[in-house]
Amino acid sequence: MINFTQLVLASHNAGKLKELQAMLGDSVQLRSIGEFSQVEPEETGLSFVENAILKARNAARISGLPALADDSGLAVDFLGGAPGIYSARYADGKGDAANNAKLLDVLKDVPEAERGAQFVCVLALVRHAEDPLPILCEGLWHGRILNEASGEHGFGYDPLFWVPERDCSSAELSPGDKNQISHRARAMDLLRQRLGLK
Numbered sequence: 394m395i396n397f398t399q400l401v402l403a404s405h406n407a408g409k410l411k412e413l414q415a416m417l418g419d420s421v422q423l424r425s426i427g428e429f430s431q432v433e434p435e436e437t438g439l440s441f442v443e444n445a446i447l448k449a450r451n452a453a454r455i456s457g458l459p460a461l462a463d464d465s466g467l468a469v470d471f472l473g474g475a476p477g478i479y480s481a482r483y484a485d486g487k488g489d490a491a492n493n494a495k496l497l498d499v500l501k502d503v504p505e506a507e508r509g510a511q512f513v514c515v516l517a518l519v520r521h522a523e524d525p526l527p528i529l530c531e532g533l534w535h536g537r538i539l540n541e542a543s544g545e546h547g548f549g550y551d552p553l554f555w556v557p558e559r560d561c562s563s564a565e566l567s568p569g570d571k572n573q574i575s576h577r578a579r580a581m582d583l584l585r586q587r588l589g590l591k
């Protein structure tokens with residue numbers, strides 16, 4: 394049985410930590426892997442699942458605690474699913490603003506009907522570093538890529554992601570609203586079911 398008072402989040406992304414902690418509420422306290430190490434593991438997998446497991450195992454090994462990892466990204470239809478698992482590194486590690494600028498540039502002549510995209514989130518939970526049976530949960534969020542950035546909330550590609558069901562960008566949603574409907578919210582919903590927390 395997992396001791397949830399001591400669950401470490403295998404992520405160096407403050408935006409993810411905030412969202413996941415808000416979704417979990419008070420029942421589970423997520424400790425950041427940053428408390429244990431500043432070294433980020435190389436994400437050498439070819440899929441979200443592989444990278445999520447790799448990050449979770451690494452965090453469990455470093456902390457000695459059960460670990461939850463989130464590997465996520467943006468899959469753009471016109472780009473055959475890119476940037477995908479490379480979303481954080483799309484502009485060679487120059488950060489969110491550069492990633493967004495590059496995406497807008499690559500799609501600059503693409504008409505609205507062909508700008509469909511999905512946010513993807515895979516959560517992996519391991520009880521310990523060698524856990525042979527990680528719990529895996531996936532969430533998708535369908536939308537489309539805007540022609541310019543809009544909104545101040547969230548992180549990453551949120552200002553470029555149009556949310557059809559709310560008629561606004563993901564960065565225009567309040568944090569509470571995003572956490573109800575996002576790819577991460579859907580994956581977390583499944584995880585809570587798997588853990589018997591709901």
Ligand SMILES: O=P(O)(O)OP(=O)(O)OP(=O)(O)OC[C@H]1O[C@@H](n2cnc3c(O)ncnc32)[C@H](O)[C@@H]1O
Nearest residue numbers: 404405406463464465466467480481548549550551
């Ligand atoms: O690997 P960790 O340490 O968790 O942090 P990271 O930022 O590198 O995370 P990923 O490797 O999973 O890359 C995910 C990238 O996808 C984008 N992304 C994921 N979820 C997002 C969201 O909810 N809103 C906007 N962009 C998101 C954003 O650019 C992230 O940096």
Ligand SMILES: [Mg+2]
Nearest residue numbers: 405433436481
């Ligand atoms: Mg990463």
